[in-house]
Amino acid sequence: MDLRTWLTSGVDAIEGWQATFGPFGRHASLLISDEQFARAFSSFAERLRENYPFFHPCYAGQMLKPPHPAAVAGYLTAMLINPNNHALDGGPATARMEKEAVAQLAGMFGLATHLGHLTTSGTIANLEALWVARELHPGLGIAYSAEAHYTHARMCGVLGVEGTAVPVDGAGRLDVGALDALLAGGRIGTVVATAGTTGLGAVDPVHEVLAVARAHGVRVHVDAAYGGFFTLLAGAGGLGIEEAPWRAIAECDSVVVDPHKHGLQPYGCGAVLFRDPGVGRFYLHDSPYTYFTSSELHLGEISLECSRAGAAAAALWLTFQLLPPTPEGLGQVLAAGRRAALHWARLLSDSPLLELYQPPELDIVCCFPATGPLAASAIDQASARMLADGMADTAHPVYLSTLRVTADALRRRHPGVAADTGGARILRSVLMKPEAEDFVGELHARVERLAGR
Ligand SMILES: *Cc1c(COP(=O)(O)O)cnc(C)c1O
Numbered sequence: 001m002d003l004r005t006w007l008t009s010g011v012d013a014i015e016g017w018q019a020t021f022g023p024f025g026r027h028a029s030l031l032i033s034d035e036q037f038a039r040a041f042s043s044f045a046e047r048l049r050e051n052y053p054f055f056h057p058c059y060a061g062q063m064l065k066p067p068h069p070a071a072v073a074g075y076l077t078a079m080l081i082n083p084n085n086h087a088l089d090g091g092p093a094t095a096r097m098e099k100e101a102v103a104q105l106a107g108m109f110g111l112a113t114h115l116g117h118l119t120t121s122g123t124i125a126n127l128e129a130l131w132v133a134r135e136l137h138p139g140l141g142i143a144y145s146a147e148a149h150y151t152h153a154r155m156c157g158v159l160g161v162e163g164t165a166v167p168v169d170g171a172g173r174l175d176v177g178a179l180d181a182l183l184a185g186g187r188i189g190t191v192v193a194t195a196g197t198t199g200l201g202a203v204d205p206v207h208e209v210l211a212v213a214r215a216h217g218v219r220v221h222v223d224a225a226y227g228g229f230f231t232l233l234a235g236a237g238g239l240g241i242e243e244a245p246w247r248a249i250a251e252c253d254s255v256v257v258d259p260h261k262h263g264l265q266p267y268g269c270g271a272v273l274f275r276d277p278g279v280g281r282f283y284l285h286d287s288p289y290t291y292f293t294s295s296e297l298h299l300g301e302i303s304l305e306c307s308r309a310g311a312a313a314a315a316l317w318l319t320f321q322l323l324p325p326t327p328e329g330l331g332q333v334l335a336a337g338r339r340a341a342l343h344w345a346r347l348l349s350d351s352p353l354l355e356l357y358q359p360p361e362l363d364i365v366c367c368f369p370a371t372g373p374l375a376a377s378a379i380d381q382a383s384a385r386m387l388a389d390g391m392a393d394t395a396h397p398v399y400l401s402t403l404r405v406t407a408d409a410l411r412r413r414h415p416g417v418a419a420d421t422g423g424a425r426i427l428r429s430v431l432m433k434p435e436a437e438d439f440v441g442e443l444h445a446r447v448e449r450l451a452g453r
Contacts, residue, residue, distance in 0.1 A: 001069055003069040003072060003073065006069060006070075006072075006073040007072075007073055007076060007077075009073070009077075010073050010076055010077030010080070011077075011080070013077060014077060014080040014081060052064075052391075052399055053397075053399070054066060055433075057433055057435040057436050057438075057439035057443065058396075058397050058398050058399060058439070058442075058443065058446070059399040060398070060399060060400060060429035060430060060431055060436065060443060061399040061400050061401040061428075061429070061430065062401050062430060063198075063226060063261050063430050063432060064430075065432055065433050067264055067265050067266040067315070068264035068265075068319055068323065070264075070315075070318055070319050070322050070323070071264055071265050071266060071315040071316070071318065071319045072266070072315070073318070074311075074314045074315035074316075074317065074318030074319065075266055075311045075312065075314060075315035076311075077314070078094055078310055078311040078313075078314030078315070079309075079311040081310075082310070082311070083095075083310030083311070083314075084307050084308065084309075084310055085098055085118070085299050085300075085308045085309070085310045085312075085313055086299065086300040086303065086305070086306045086307050086308055087298050087299065087300040088298040088299070088300075090300075090307075090310065091310035093310075093314075094310030094311070094313045094314050094317075095298065095299055095310070095313070097313045097314055097316075097317035098117065098118055098299060098310075098313035098316075098317070099299075100317060101118070101313060101316045101317045101320055102114075102116045102117060102118065102271060102273065104320055104324065104325050105228075105257060105259075105271055105273060105325060106273050107325075108228075108229075108231060108232065108325040108326075109228075109231060109249045109250055109255055109257075109273065110247070110249070110250035111249075111250055111255075111273060111275055112250070112275075113275060113276070113277055114273050114274065114275060114277065115273070115274045115276070115277035115278075115279060115280050115302060116271060116272055116273035116274060117271070117272065117299050117302055117303050118259075118269055118270065118271050118308065118312060118313055118316070119270040119271060119272055119303070119305060119308070120268055120269075120270065120305060120308060121258070121260075121267075121268070121270045122149075122151075122223075122225030122226075122256055122257075122258040122261070122270040123149075123151045123155070123270075124270060124304065124305060125225070125256040125257075125258075125270040125271060125272035126149070126151060126152065126155060126192075126221075126223055126225070126256050126272075127151075127155045127158065127159075127304065128272045128303075128304050129221045129254040129255075129256060129272050129274075130142060130152070130155050130156065130159055130161070130190070130192075130221065131159060131282075131304065132254065132274065132279050132282055133189060133190035133219050133221060133253075133254075134159050134161050134189075134190075135282045136189070136219060136279075137189025137190060137219060139189075140161075140187060140188060140189025140190070141156075141161060141162035141163065141164055141187050141188050141189065141190075142156055142161050142162070142163050142164070142188065142189065142190045142191075142192065143163075143164045143165075143166050143179065143182055143183075143188045143190070143191045143192070144163065144164075144165060144166065144174075144191070144192035144194070144223075145165065145166050145167075145168050145173070145174035145175075145192075145193075145194060145197075145204060146165040146166065146167055146168050147168050147172050147194070147197045147199055147200070147202065148165070148192055148194050148197070148223065149194070149197075149198050149223060149225065152192055152223070153165070162187075164182065164188065166178050166179050166182060168202075170412045170413065171202055171358055171361075172197060172199070172200045172202035172358070172409075173202045173203065173204050173205060174193060174194070174204040174205070174209060176205060176208045176209060176212055179191065179209065179212055179213075180212045183212060183213065183215075183216040183218055184216065186216075188216075188218055189218060189219060190218060190219040190220070190221060190253075191209055191213050191218055191219070191220050191221070192220075192221045192222075192223055193205075193206045193209040193210075193220060193221070193222050193223070193245075193252070194222075194223045194224075194227075195222055195223070195224040195227045195228065195230075195231075195245060195246065195249065196224060196225075196226040196227015196228070196230060196361075196362050197226075198225075198226055199364075199366075199403050199428070200357075200358065200360075200361075200364060200366060200403070200428075201226070201227065201360060201361050201362035201363065201364030202361055203227060203230075203242070203245050203246075203361050203362070204245065205244070205245055206220075206222055206244075206245040206246070206248040206249060206252065207244040207245055207247070207248035210248050210251055210252060219253045220252040220253055221252065221253060221254045221255070221256075222249050222252050222254070222255040222256070223256050224249065224255055224256060224257045225256050225257060225258040225261065225270065226258065226261050226262070226362075227262075227362055228255070228256075228257030228258070228262070229257065229262040229263060229325065229330060229331075229334055230246070230262075230334055230338075230362055231246040231249065232325065232326065232327050232330060232331035232334060233327070233331055233334055233335055233338060234246035234247065236327065236331075236335070239335060239338050239339070239342075240342065241338070241361070241362070250275075251275075252275065253274065253275055253276070254272065254273060254274045254275065255272075255273050256270065256271065256272050256273075257270075257271050257273075258270045258271070259271060259316050261432070262330075262333075262334060262432060263316065263319070263325075263330070264319050264323065264330070264333070265312070265315055265316055265319065266312075266315065268309055268312045269312045269315070269316060280301070280302050283301055283302050283303065283304070284301070285301070332434075333434050334363070334434075336434035336435075336436070336437040337363040337431045337432050337433065337434055337436055337437070338362065338363050339437050340363065340431040340436035340437045340439075340440045341360040341362070341363045341364070341365050341431050341436075342360070343437075343440050343441075344360075344365050344429075344431070344440045344443070344444055345359055345360055345365060347440070347441070347444045348365070348367050348444070351370075351444075351448060352370065353369065353370055353448050353451040353452055354367045354368070354369060354370060354447065354448060354451055355367060355368050355369075355370050355414060357405075357410075357413060357414075357426055358413050363430065363431045363432055363436075364428065364429070364430050364431070365428075365429050365431060366403055366426055366427065366428045366429075367426065367427050367447075368382075368383055368424070368426040368427060369382040369383065369386060369427075369451040370451070373418065374414075374416055374417050374418065375417065375418035375419075375420045375421075376407045376410060376417060376418065376419055376420055376421045376422075376423065376424040377420050377421045377424070379410070379417065379424045379425075379426065380421070380423075380424035380425045382451070383402055383424070383425045383426055383427050384402065384425055386400070386427060386447070386450040386451060387400055387401070387402055387425075387427065389450050389453065390446070390447070390450050393446075393450075396446050396449070397446075398443060398446040398447060398450065400427050400428065400429050400447070401427075401428045401429070401430075402425035402426065402427060402428060403425065403426050403427075403428040404423055404424070404425050405423060405424060405425075405426055406422065406423045407419035407421065407422055407423055407424065410423075410424060410426075427447070429443075
């Protein structure tokens with residue numbers, strides 16, 4: 001796997017294509033000497049060193065990792081053309097690639113029919129799903145769990161729709177009993193189920209949410225921005241990923257997944273899929289300056305955004321040729337992170353220095369130091385210290401993140417913790433790189449050392 005060779009192939013391919021259009025001179029205003037470039041580039045490269053090592057398994061902080069080299073080669077090669085996927089004429093090749101890659105995503109979720117497209121992000125993808133939901137249920141509100149992504153409440157504000165947070169159960173999943181009671185009030189038109197919360201990686205019981213919602217005539221949107229690709233592992237032996245919530249996605253009304261999280265892509269790649277292609281009617285616009293060469297709905301006609309990087313579609317398409325969204329393909333990448341999470345959970349359960357916050361459902365593992373006394377304020381202080389110490393340790397660095405939990409949530413899982421304050425930061429790690437599988441013993445040793453200081 002040599003990115004240098006692949007990038008050279010990319011430049012060669014595009015230059016070969018360009019050469020078929022005949023020669024022309026570059027304008028003098030754009031010319032830069034190699035010496036000029038080298039000077040600017042060296043300070044540029046130096047500045048980029050101010051980063052955390054997202055590529056390394058000692059970094060387990062946020063949902064961050066570099067894209068797969070195939071995605072990089074695909075993105076940069078297509079970017080030399082710079083197609084715009086807002087319309088077919090903006091880049092016919094990448095528009096087709098987008099449709100094919102989106103169809104693969106729809107197939108992954110088992111959707112029998114779909115209308116969908118890529119977006120710049122999960123936030124925009126969710127916004128589209130909620131916007132369509134509002135158009136279908138005007139005047140009614142949108143419900144999501146108290147641990148849903150913060151952008152749902154914000155986008156309800158943008159859309160002028162009332163958003164309601166539903167309580168969670170003892171594992172951070174939407175409480176279906178509370179949802180049922182809320183829907184009985186008749187003021188909710190759409191429920192958002194999260195398949196993989198950003199904080200804990202908790203999977204809402206999508207199948208139960210769906211049953212309750214249908215009983216009340218309510219729409220269901222699934223936010224699987226983070227967790228979506230775990231559908232490839234649903235029910236797989238030894239991984240402990242319950243099948244029912246993932247299978248139910250095929251019957252829901254819309255779903256969002258972020259290829260720029262678990263799909264090996266660079267940022268700028270979310271996706272929204274609707275089960276009923278008929279929702280395309282809401283996107284109709286009549287702009288005098290977009291072009292039409294096709295009678296089929298093109299991507300610009302089924303997207304809220306206008307300009308979007310065709311290169312993002314190219315990168316996803318090329319990646320899927322090599323690592324398709326199947327259990328044997330991309331599934332194996334996620335399975336390694338999942339095994340790492342299960343392994344770390346066992347190590348944490350056996351540790352005298354650390355407590356597992358709750359069993360991980362996906363590849364996000366949360367723990368906290370077993371402080372003496374075992375109290376929320378002490379846990380908060382120790383977690384913050386460990387986060388800072390881990391990043392400052394140049395010999396054995398470890399990069400985690402903290403998650404703020406309420407004292408109630410903490411005591412619900414660990415009744416022995418004293419609630420001497422309203423909440424605490426605990427340690428959170430996202431094991432989204434498959435290399436975590438081999439590194440997790442070392443990661444645990446480093447975190448234990450931090451706890452023992
Ligand atoms: C990351 C995330 C989002 C937001 O997606 P962006 O691509 O960061 O805009 C929404 N929902 C969930 C569950 C997420 O994890």
